Amino acid sequence: RQDQSKFVIAFSQCVGDDAWRKTMFDEMKRALSFYPDIEFVYRDAQGNNQNQIQQIRELLHENIDLLIVSPNEAEPLTPIVDSVFQMNIPVVVTDRKTSSGLYNAYVGADNTSIGRLAAQYTAQVLQNKGHIGIVTGLKGSSASIEREKGFREYLASTPLMHISIQLQGDWEKQRAYLQAKKHLDALLATDIILAFNDQMALGVKQALRESGSDEIPIIGVDALPGPGNGLEHITEGTLFASMLYPTGGTEAIRTAVAILEKNPYKRENILGTLVIDNENAGLMALQSDKIQEQQKDIDKRQELIVEQNRIYRSQKTTLNIVVAS
Numbered sequence: 001r002q003d004q005s006k007f008v009i010a011f012s013q014c015v016g017d018d019a020w021r022k023t024m025f026d027e028m029k030r031a032l033s034f035y036p037d038i039e040f041v042y043r044d045a046q047g048n049n050q051n052q053i054q055q056i057r058e059l060l061h062e063n064i065d066l067l068i069v070s071p072n073e074a075e076p077l078t079p080i081v082d083s084v085f086q087m088n089i090p091v092v093v094t095d096r097k098t099s100s101g102l103y104n105a106y107v108g109a110d111n112t113s114i115g116r117l118a119a120q121y122t123a124q125v126l127q128n129k130g131h132i133g134i135v136t137g138l139k140g141s142s143a144s145i146e147r148e149k150g151f152r153e154y155l156a157s158t159p160l161m162h163i164s165i166q167l168q169g170d171w172e173k174q175r176a177y178l179q180a181k182k183h184l185d186a187l188l189a190t191d192i193i194l195a196f197n198d199q200m201a202l203g204v205k206q207a208l209r210e211s212g213s214d215e216i217p218i219i220g221v222d223a224l225p226g227p228g229n230g231l232e233h234i235t236e237g238t239l240f241a242s243m244l245y246p247t248g249g250t251e252a253i254r255t256a257v258a259i260l261e262k263n264p265y266k267r268e269n270i271l272g273t274l275v276i277d278n279e280n281a282g283l284m285a286l287q288s289d290k291i292q293e294q295q296k297d298i299d300k301r302q303e304l305i306v307e308q309n310r311i312y313r314s315q316k317t318t319l320n321i322v323v324a325s
């Protein structure tokens with residue numbers, strides 16, 4: 001622990017290098033810039049359960065005051081996260097969950113609702129009748145399990161809609177692309193495809209394009225703003241729609257700080273979602289550009305404050321030296 005820091009917050013991230021999680025990390029850093037006396041320790045498990053377990057073990061030796069964790073897969077990560085909780089170190093689970101429910105707070109959208117919303121939207125597009133292809137995420141990650149649950153639950157009420165092919169894309173574009181290549185005929189026989197994130201949706205899109213027929217509407221999840229991300233692909237018409245899945249970086253830090261400072265906080269912090277399609281994608285993109293601009297402004301102001309503090313501190317030391325001599 002650095003001398004002047006009041007608290008140490010550790011963040012164990014399941015995967016670090018995709019755009020959605022980079023956005024989450026940026027949000028966290030921005031939120032943390034308002035608490036200069038909090039030390040932040042970050043570990044990226046690169047999509048590997050064993051790595052993540054080991055990294056959390058190591059974090060426990062660093063005298064952390066709170067753990068934020070996005071568990072790669074629920075079952076394998078449960079024992080270690082439970083043991084952190086049982087050591088009375090507060091745990092904030094974000095986006096994905098463990099399977100025990102032992103945490104102080106959850107921050108993220110409700111993935112079962114996202115699955116249900118996707119099914120409802122699909123039903124509307126297909127007018128309650130047709131064949132659906134689905135591409136799931138990593139088998140054991142709670143976000144995939146819950147999205148599938150919600151989707152299937154809704155489908156139980158629409159007897160003329162069927163899932164005719166289900167592929168596992170592990171949340172990755174390349175993996176979804178290869179799976180789609182392998183099962184091209186089955187995919188081409190569907191009326192609509194839902195991939196559990198936009199990256200996998202783009203992988204499927206690429207495979208369909210290469211096959212020469214890419215008329216089938218493809219839906220994803222995330223609708224992340226920014227160049228090359230889901231939202232842009234909806235405005236360009238590459239993707240048909242996406243369920244907004246906010247990263248919750250800001251809320252995760254705010255919740256962590258509330259817990260540490262013993263302020264009131266909620267156990268379930270459910271972030272909103274909505275369908276983004278060509279009706280509202282343009283407006284969303286405009287709004288997010290605006291927010292982006294304002295955030296740059298905030299960043300600049302924060303930097304100025306840090307710089308002023310530095311000058312102030314160094315002037316104080318000079319003054320002390322002068323007084324002392």
Ligand code: FRU
Pocket residue numbers: 015018020021095096137141143144171196197198199221222245
């Ligand atoms: C990013 C991601 C998102 C998805 C989420 C599910 O790593 O795959 O695209 O919505 O994780 O946990």
